[in-house]
Amino acid sequence: MDTNGIEQMLSVLRSTAAQATGKPAAGTAPVAGATDFAQVLQNSIDKVNQTQQSANQMAEKLAAGDTSQNLHEVMIALQTASVSFQEMVQVRNKLVTAYQDVMNIQV
Structure with a gap:
């Protein structure tokens, strides 16, 4: 899973929080x-959605009796989709928490 996007999001959040408090953020120079x-x-x-759709299609083909689908590949695809969705939910939770923290900062 590509973590560059997550790192960029966290960098933006740190920079925004630092600007809101009036303190310079360490290592948050504009890239x-x-x-x-x-x-x-x-x-x-979009990547998470694509992973879930692909896994669902594989599972539907297996359930329909398509012999080209291996059970272990379908199970791995379903588990990958599940983990990527859980990761997305955790990132969302962190973003919501960071937003709430920024909104609660007294100016």
Whole structure:
């Protein structure tokens, strides 16, 4: 799983939190050619969605009796989709927590 997008999201959150408190963030200099936060988030969601759809298609083919689908490959694909979804939920939870922390900062 590509963690570069997650690291970029965390960097943006740290930078935003530092700006809100008026303190310079350590190591949060703007990166030339950095991707948009919303685009990174959308790409991550799209990858998770694609993984889930692929796993579901494999499972449907196996259930329909397609002999080209191996049970162990289908189970691995389903587990990969499940883990990637759980990871996305955890990232979402961290983003919500960070947003709430920023919103609770007294100016």
